[in-house]
Amino acid sequence: MKICVVDASVIAAAFFQEQFADNAVALLSSGRPLHAPDLMISEVASVIWKRHRRNEIDHADALGLLADFRTLPISIASSGELIESALELALRTDRTVYDCLYLALAIKTKSAMVTADKRLVNALGGSPLEKHIAWIGEAQ
Numbered sequence: 001m002k003i004c005v006v007d008a009s010v011i012a013a014a015f016f017q018e019q020f021a022d023n024a025v026a027l028l029s030s031g032r033p034l035h036a037p038d039l040m041i042s043e044v045a046s047v048i049w050k051r052h053r054r055n056e057i058d059h060a061d062a063l064g065l066l067a068d069f070r071t072l073p074i075s076i077a078s079s080g081e082l083i084e085s086a087l088e089l090a091l092r093t094d095r096t097v098y099d100c101l102y103l104a105l106a107i108k109t110k111s112a113m114v115t116a117d118k119r120l121v122n123a124l125g126g127s128p129l130e131k132h133i134a135w136i137g138e139a140q
Helices: 008-015 021-028 039-053 059-071 083-093 097-108 118-124 128-132
Strands: 004-006 034-037 074-077 112-115 133-135
Touching: 004 021, 004 097, 008 021, 008 039, 008 059, 008 112, 034 039, 034 097, 039 059, 039 074, 039 097, 083 097, 097 112, 097 128, 112 128, 118 128, 118 133, 128 133
Parallel strands: 004 034, 004 112, 034 074, 112 133
Antiparallel strands: none
């Protein structure tokens, strides 16, 4: 099975029934080796917090979602080991270091980063990095 890197937008799509939730759930339960930088833990917790702040979920649901996230079969990589590559990518692509941490991990694992961020996919389309990013709407 092909390795892939998933970003926090994929988790948000699956947990909050956003557009392409079915694709996100299918990917997360596919048995494929999934990877993410440790930044994902903070990003997912932040998404959950925002949903709570908007009164979309209650306190117990927020804690439950974080617990559910922590059971997902995602291998977490140290951002510290990726930061130089991520900064270089950010400088080169004018994308955030946060996004580039996922991209750096995809490059390191010779895989693609799957994201629900269509703007990021479009920004890297046509570049040499295009092979390292995939939109969840087209993920298989």
